[in-house]
Each structure stands twice: as structure tokens, then as C-alpha cells.
Amino acid sequence: MHSDNEGASQAIRVILVGGSGYTGFEVIRWLARHDGAELVGVFGPKDELGPMEAFYPHLAKMCALSQELFEPDRLADLHADLALLCVPHKVAMSYVPALLGANLRVIDWSADYRLRDPAVYETWYCPHTDTGHLDEAVYGLPEYYAEAIRTARLVANPGCYPTCAALPLAPVIRAGLVEPTGIVVNAISGVSGAGRKPAPKFHFPERNENFEPYGVGTHRHMPEMEQVLGDLTGRDVELLFQPHLCPMDRGMLCTIYARPTRDVTTDELTACLEAAYAPAPFVRVRTDVLPATKYVTYTNFCDVAARAAKGRAVLFGALDNLLKGATTQALQNMNLMFGFDETAGLY
């Protein structure tokens, strides 16, 4: 961590739980750019302990921390203000009660607190063991929930696909320009989205130069998309989400097909997006060029666009699945929660 942080007496103290995955790695990289937050500890399970640079040689001479065993009863000693949870679903909800109990604020990368209705969660994931904190959790999409995020104790950081789909869709459904049902979200993701564990499907010679659909009708981000879009628009949103694996490290792009409620033009759709996102520092409405993943990878930006074509509305969203789709979106939430400039450390 760079020295500026150490000297900043008012820097908040942050712990990271789950440093060995790709999103945890990005936490370390990006917090090193943030003047107001100091990473004071990294924690993980007992079979993944040791110096962070042993997991990520990228971090040598940049992060001297070791991943230590997460022991909830030692939390008080850390005097930490914020816990960042980069752990899988199910694990997250087993840690949250202790963290909140120790007076830490929490941002959770997992799905455990994203779905308001435990029955929906349990249909798509597993039994929920901390339903008591579901109501309190704020869905961490800063473009829409900034007020609630500022004071939240527990932020459920959105999924990558739901962020990428909700940002282009929410304004045009809300404005009544397109029907809230019968929507198709066709999406692609870079392979880092699948995590760090080797498997035949992600073996380089199988994945490279290969484009492949997966999870037809079964991806767990589908109900999350419907929930967040329903919340944002006050409509019953129904959509089909179809993801694909694209042979690149990172980047996500949604191509969304919706039925206009009337004869809309590209200009009307675009104006609707521009009105929604003019004040948003990290959402850009594209007109001259279409969104492409390379404009957003390695950044916290989400690019959106809308076009009318052959009687449909075609919407696009693009972001970096590990950043605006995960880690830097979480840090944007952190900025709101602790009164930093929303963009601090995020360029």
C-alpha cells in the first residue's frame, strides 16, 4: 500500500475478506490508488493463507499484507471501519452478522443480500441463514441508491450482469418507452467472470478462439435483474437472460431487445438515457460510437446506448466485469458510505 495512505491520519481502516480471487486482487490494486482508505488486513480460509504476493506475484513491492485466517472474535482488535467481502455466496452470510456485530460496515460482493425475498434466493441459490439482515441491506447501484448507500451498514454489491443490463434498461422502462415484459438480454462476458479455479471449460486451448453460450434460462442473475428493474421502474419486469463466454480476459456487453410501447426513435431513447445519466460520473451514453468492451475495461465506467431498429428498441450496456461489475463499483459505494468524492481513487 503506498505511503500516502499510511500518513493520512483520517484514512478509514478497511479489511478485505477473500483476497485470493480476482475481485479481491482488484481491491488491493485499486485501494492503492485511494488516499482516504487504508487496507489493514486480508483474511481467508485456512487452506489459502500466506503473503498476498504468493497468490498474486503482481503485488510484490506493492502490498506487504498476508492473507490471515478470518476469526470473527478478533475483529475488535483491528479497529476497522469497513469490511469488504469478496467471498462466495453462502460464505458471505455466515460472516456478516459478526461483522455488523463488531460495528463494521460491510460491502458484500456475493449474492447473499441482493435478493429481497428469501424464497427467491433459496430457489436460485441455497437456504438463507441470515434473513434477519435482508431488509437492512441496500442494493449497491450508486446511480440509483446513492442516498440509501450513504448511510447503509450493509451494502449488497450488484452482480456484474445485472449492473450491465439495469443501467441501460431502467430509464427507458421507467419512462414508458418500452414494455417491461418480453425483454431479451443477450450478454457476453470475459473469462475472468468465471473465477480463478481451473476447469476443462476454462483451459486455455479449449477457451481461446472459442465463443460459447451457457446457462440457457438458468443463470442466477436473471431474477436479480428482474428484481432491480422492478424496483427501479415500479413495473413487473419479465426478461430472458442469455449469457455467453467470450475469449478475452475481461469485459462484458449486454445487447438488449425490447418492444417499444409506441413508435419511438433513436433520438428519444438516447435523450432518455442522457437525462438519466448526465449527473452520473461513471455512466456514459454513447451516440457516435456504440459501446465496446475496450472503452470500459480497466475502468469503473459503464457505457450505454440505445437505438431504434425495425420496430424494436436495441439497448447496449458495457462494463468491466471485475470493476464496475464488481470491485470498483463496491469502492464507489465505499466512497458514498464514507463521504469521499464519489470518484475518489476510481480513475
Added chain:
Amino acid sequence: MHSDNEGASQAIRVILVGGSGYTGFEVIRWLARHDGAELVGVFGPKDELGPMEAFYPHLAKMCALSQELFEPDRLADLHADLALLCVPHKVAMSYVPALLGANLRVIDWSADYRLRDPAVYETWYCPHTDTGHLDEAVYGLPEYYAEAIRTARLVANPGCYPTCAALPLAPVIRAGLVEPTGIVVNAISGVSGAGRKPAPKFHFPERNENFEPYGVGTHRHMPEMEQVLGDLTGRDVELLFQPHLCPMDRGMLCTIYARPTRDVTTDELTACLEAAYAPAPFVRVRTDVLPATKYVTYTNFCDVAARAAKGRAVLFGALDNLLKGATTQALQNMNLMFGFDETAGLY
């Protein structure tokens, strides 16, 4: 060309017009594997002449031919049976009359003879200068037009995207399982589909690790898809086609969303495809795995699949844009035209 061909007294004599592009290169590579066809000449425009291995160092010690100036009045000397036209639209129709007049049969890779209605052609391309041969041209999709192809003088080889979309869609529309309108064809292509001419959009550092949509509502393969699907199903087919560039050399995948006419299952949709393609040597219906580009690249196969999901039918097609989407599909047509086994030289 390898020596076996030279010795085969009954081999047909083939000329290639347009050897310097990617599809022309594939003609040379694949004809070298065909016992019944001998490439006797390669022709091009006056600024692209010379040994084929100067254009493609890949061809050294494999093809000794030079690209020579195409002069229609010298065609008779070649005693050729077949002309393969790997030239751009507009150029193709300027050559076809002379080739047919010299009693060659012709397979044309361009769009010039694909659209039956010259008005449609002229809306999407340019003025048509050989409308007299439009009626005679046979659309070269061997799975459906084998009979007509066998005796055709002029075969309009289908576009890559139309092949990839029509093969999965035709059977299910024809069987009345999905509506012929309101279809969305979301497609991706490897970059070789854009041809061999450098441009900023295809500069390696701009294209690599980048996924990008293009041509919203404006791609010229859209009317071709509607025409061929209309012809194959007897319905008025209406669809929106949305292509994307995927950072890989080759491979194409269509993800197609259609509305079922009734409550259909994955099994019904799959059975419909299997019935249609059981006898087709190069179309494979996928059940256990979904189509992926790597199963079909460097081959003449098209893989198709169908799934019912959330009230839609989701169909997939995958092929190699330069092969089943262009050159080997043309050679499959050649096999039919000259009485070879349909699979000759195509594995």
C-alpha cells in the same frame, strides 16, 4: 496443387477468380484435399497479380499458381468446367455473363445473385447490372436446394450469417413451432469475416480483447435471411439481425430468440431439428453440449441446437465463417454440381 490431382484424368478443371482474399485462400487449401477437382488458374485485378505464395506465404510448396489478370475473352483457352468467384459484390455480376457465355458453371461467393428481387438488392447494395441471370441463380444452401444445385449453371453461395441463422430457424418455423415474425438473430463473428484490408477497427490493439456490436438494423444479410427463410417456410418471415465482432480469427455463432406458437418443449424443438438434419452430412444437432465455435472452426460443419426457456424458443447456430459460411459450403455445392460424393474433400 498436389500431384494426385494432376494425375486424375477425369478431374474437373476449376478456375478461381479472386485468390488474394481470405476465402480465395481457403479455396486453394481445400481444393488441395479434393481428388476430383484441379485448380488450373487463379485470376485477379491488375494491381494484385503474382505468385499466390507472395500473397500467402502459407502456400509455398503447395500451390505454384500465380494470380493472373482476368481477361474474359481468354476463357475458352482454359477448358475450365467451373469458375469460383471470390470477388466483392458488383464485381461478380460484371464477370458472370462472360463466364456463363463461355460455358463455365459458376459459384459466386458475393451477394449479387442471392436476392431474387433486384429492387431489394438495389436497396441494400447498388444498381444490378445482370438482372437477366437472377432467375437462373440457385441459392446454394445444400441442405435445402441440393436438387436444383445439381443442375445449376449459376450458384449464389449464401452469406455466412444467413447460413448460420437459416439452418436452425428453418425447421422450427416450417413445423409451425415458432412464429415467423418478431424473431431476433443476435450474432457474433470472428474478425476474418471483415476481410483482409487493414482499417483502424481491425488493427490488432483495437480489436484484441474487444467485443463490439455494429450495424444496428442495417446489415445487408438481414434481407437475405428473411428471403431464404421465407422461401424455405412459405411464411412471411420478419426478423431483426444484430451482429457483433468477437476477438478471434474465425467462427460465427447465432443466438436466436423466437416466440413459440404454443407451449413447446426443448425436446420438441430438438426433435424437429433432428428430423430435418438426420440425413445432412454437415449439420449436427447438439443436445448434451451447446454449439460453440471451436467445435466447427476449420470444418464445414454447422452445429445447431434449440432450447425452450421462459416461454421463448432459443435457437443456436455455429459455423466457420470462412468455411461453411463461405468456401467449403461452395465446394459442397461443387460436389453436388459435378456428381461427387457430397462430402468429398470436405473433412
Added chain:
Amino acid sequence: MHSDNEGASQAIRVILVGGSGYTGFEVIRWLARHDGAELVGVFGPKDELGPMEAFYPHLAKMCALSQELFEPDRLADLHADLALLCVPHKVAMSYVPALLGANLRVIDWSADYRLRDPAVYETWYCPHTDTGHLDEAVYGLPEYYAEAIRTARLVANPGCYPTCAALPLAPVIRAGLVEPTGIVVNAISGVSGAGRKPAPKFHFPERNENFEPYGVGTHRHMPEMEQVLGDLTGRDVELLFQPHLCPMDRGMLCTIYARPTRDVTTDELTACLEAAYAPAPFVRVRTDVLPATKYVTYTNFCDVAARAAKGRAVLFGALDNLLKGATTQALQNMNLMFGFDETAGLY
């Protein structure tokens, strides 16, 4: 396998042992293009049995064979002429005695019969269990050992790196243009060279966009290079071999640094290579362009070149690690062994 083969009454009968790895897959793809050889069986270990298309969906409608348990005592029933062994070292030598005993000829992809001296083999690999056949094994580099290969019962197919290094080096050492010692072979390989088993190092997000050296001074192809070059030149060859992983599917390139014995020119070095390889159908000497992997991938060609620069000789070799570096080189050997044209089925 395609129908032409089945009809060819004089086709040789071939069995493949080890169909589930990448080189075994290429055997199936390329034998489908060969008129004179019929694949009559595929065999593997008991935990990898079943239809070939279950291992490789690429093979659906192309290869109906199943990988069956390899049982040496049932070999006689197969009436096979040739066994192709795409199995790891150690396994190969456990099968060879039975195969030869059943009067099959054998081509072995592994290292088990490449190193003449069992002590050298045992230093770099493991104890040798079939030293009795070492003397009989012919090193399958067709450009140099064609005569012996024609009558060989057992061919040790060369390693990919040794082929790629020996082809450019042998002529210039033999001609006395460069010193046989102090040579550096700097090499890169596509990732398919590492095989099909997933591991962190080959996980797509770790390997993609990543170039990395490995095995400094410890790669087992180093003694094989020294042996074959010693054999071919009659000199004691000493070299340092340094491989690297390159983020691409396939392709191998050696950049070789040698000390000239006197003041040599690029022209002299090139003339030496050209004299050596003029009659070789699959080795091409590059002058106007340098070897690059894309000129040779998906082919059986090896491209070589030589340049004099700053008092050194810089030599290049390029090939496809799965083809001229493995499977099609083996089929080139098969062509010689069974009296086919050397190029049959290899374009």
C-alpha cells in the same frame, strides 16, 4: 471416418492408442483426409472410454468410433497393420512389445524410444522398461531418415521442439558454417503443447495475454536435440534450450543463435538450407519473409530461415506443434512406411 476409406480395399488398417488427447484428435481429423489408411479402432485407459465425439464434439458425424479399453491380447482380432501411440512416455513402452509381437508396425509419439542411450533417457525421464527395442527404433524425422523409416517396425516420432530446432540447425552445422557448441535455442510454443489437463498455469485468465518462460535448463527436449543434431552432423553438439509459453492455441517458433566458424553471409547460410531442403516437400526456406507461426499452423510444413547478423548466425524454425511437431509428422512417417506418396493426405 469418411466413406471413401471404407471402400478402398487396399487401405491399411490403423489403430490409435490414446484418442482423447490433442494429438489423438488430430490423428482422427487427418486420417479422414487420407485415402489409403482406415482407422479401425481407438483405445484408451479404463477411465477414458466411450464415443470419440463425447471427448471431442468436433467429431460428431465424422468419427463413429468409441475409445475402447486397450487389451493387448485382443490385438490379433483387429487385423491391423499399424498402431499409432498417442500416449504419455512410460505408457508407450509398456505397450510396444505386445504390439510388435502381434506383428503391427508402430509409430510412437512419446519420448520412450527417441533417446538411444537408456542412461540418458533415465536421467531425464524414468526407468526404461523396454530397452530391448531401443536399437530397432528409427527416429522419425523424414527429411533425414526416410530410408530407415520405410522399413522400420518401430518409429520414434520426434518431439516438437527438437523437430523445430533440428531442421534449421542440421544443415549449417553439417556444412561447417557454425560451431556445434555454444548454441542457444530460444523457443516459444502455443499452449496446446501443454496438453489437455487443466491447471492454474493454463487457466484462460492466467494464460491469455501472458508470455512466460519456463524450464530454464531443465526441459527434456534438450538432450533429444543434442542427440539428433549429433547424429545428423557427426559432431558433439552442445546447446542451451529455453522454452516459453505464448498465448495462442498452436504454433512453435525457434530463434537460434550460433557462432559462425568464419565470416558467413546470409546468402551462404540460406543457400545451405536451400540445398538441404529443395527436395523436402514439407520444409520451406524463407528468404523474403521470416518464418512466422501463422504460415505453418494447421499444416505439416516447417519453415526455416537463416540470417547473418552482428557476427552471429541467427536461424529460425516454425511449425505447428500438434502437426509437423507431432501428428502429421507421424503420418508422413506412415506414408513412407507403407509406400504412399510422402504427401498423401497431408495438405
Added chain:
Amino acid sequence: MHSDNEGASQAIRVILVGGSGYTGFEVIRWLARHDGAELVGVFGPKDELGPMEAFYPHLAKMCALSQELFEPDRLADLHADLALLCVPHKVAMSYVPALLGANLRVIDWSADYRLRDPAVYETWYCPHTDTGHLDEAVYGLPEYYAEAIRTARLVANPGCYPTCAALPLAPVIRAGLVEPTGIVVNAISGVSGAGRKPAPKFHFPERNENFEPYGVGTHRHMPEMEQVLGDLTGRDVELLFQPHLCPMDRGMLCTIYARPTRDVTTDELTACLEAAYAPAPFVRVRTDVLPATKYVTYTNFCDVAARAAKGRAVLFGALDNLLKGATTQALQNMNLMFGFDETAGLY
């Protein structure tokens, strides 16, 4: 530029000349992370003017500057402290006199002030038009010239390959562990190193999945390497440099072969590197893993390593060609020149 900078009254004022190339883009991205430097103007040639986000859609909502025509006589109005020159060689030396004359300090990315001897420059580049400032220019390798850089008016930012080769080589030559002559520097670079102008060699389908050597004995970074290593070691250094293009966006790796002066071990070589770079914030000596490009891309780190193997010393260097090989190395120099922490804004 983000708002924090605007408020920092003591921020230095920086102008960028040449914003439309890849290194200029990185200047904008990285200065946005620097609290002490404000970018106040971007300048370019008359055919490349306009909003930076028109050149780089990545910069929308991040950089509101436009590239304006560079007019030396208006420099005074800018009250700038520092000019960053991301322009080609020859152009740089046409601007430097006016910039220095206007009391700006200058960091030049081009080769124009790197080679001390104008005769050497003119052999490899073109006539030199500003020899008067050659003596004053400081070679901007901060690990060795920090003192001189701190007070320099004109810094010649090193080439990417020379940085990558000099960092591993300098300590071991200086320590007398390897001979200063007969060195081979075998290097690979990602394609962004070739710049932003499209050309057949960099067309995606030609470059992707392709590894290729170039410039045998003729690359202009070779004399720069010899000069800097000679300066750093007091020896006459002679080496052969051989670059290759690797199919990835960015990243550079040198594999260097040198002759030990005596029987050295890996431990001795490593200890020598560690002693040299213990205090260097951006040079890391690798022991357990070898350098790989992915550990350093998107960072200012250079990773180095040394191994003894078969009587040679094998050294490795790896960096990001656009960052430690260009832009962030320049900003590291800027940090020294203006008294910032050496690492400020560079994580």
C-alpha cells in the same frame, strides 16, 4: 482530469504534445491518478485535432481537453511547468528548443536525445537538428540516474526494449559476473508497441494467433542498449538484439543469454540483482516464479530474474511496453524532477 487536481493549488501544470497515440492516451489515464500534476493542454498536428474523447472514447467523462494545434509561440500563455512529448523521433527535436526556451522542463518519449553521439543517432535514425541539447539531456532510467533526473531540464525517456534489457543486465555486467560482449537479447513485445496506425502486419486476422520475429540485426534499440549498458558498467558492451511480435496487447519480455566470467550460480546472480534493486520501488527480483508479462502489464513494475544454466547466465526482464517501457517511466521521472514521492500516482 478529476476535480481533486483542479483544487490543488500547488499542482504542477503539464502539457502533453501528441495525445492521439497509445502512449499519449496513457499519460491522460495516469495523470488522472496523480494528485500533484494537472494536465492543462494537449497538442497535436493540424490533421489530428479535436476532443480527446473523439480519439479515445475511453476518455469520455474523464478528460474534457481537446487536442489543439501546437504553436510554440503561444507557450508562454500556458504557464506550464512541464512538457511531455509523445511524438515520433524527428518531430521531438523540432519542438524541444522552443519548449526549453519557454522555460518548460521536457520529458521526451522519442529517441531524439537518447543517443549521446549524433553520428550514432544519424546512422540509425536521420540527421539530427538539435545537437546543441544532446549533452544536457539526461537518460531517464530512474533506477540509475535519479540524481541527474531531479535537476534535469530535458529527460530522454528510454526505449521500451532498452529498459527491459538494461535492468537485468546492468548489475551482473557491473559486478563482473558476465562478459560484456557476445550477449544475446531475445525479446518479445505486445502489438501496441507498433503504434496505432493500421497496416497489413497488424491487421487482426494476420497478427492474432501469430508469433513472428522481425528486424534481424537492424532494430534501432540495439545501439541504445549498448550505450546505456556501456555507461552503466564502464565496459564496452556488445550484444545482438532480436525482437519478436507476440499476439497480445501489451507486455514485453527479454530473455538474455550471457557468458559468465567464471562458474557462477543462480544464487550469486540473484543476489547481485537483489542488491541492485532492493531500494528500487518498481524493480522486483523474481526467485520462486520467473518473470511473466501478466505480472507487470498495466503497472510501472519491471520484473527481473537470473538463472545459471548449462554454463550460461540466463537473465529475464519483463515490463509493460506502454508503461514502464514508456509513459509511467516518464511519470516516474516527472516525480523525481518535481520532488514528488517517486511512486506518486504510479500504482
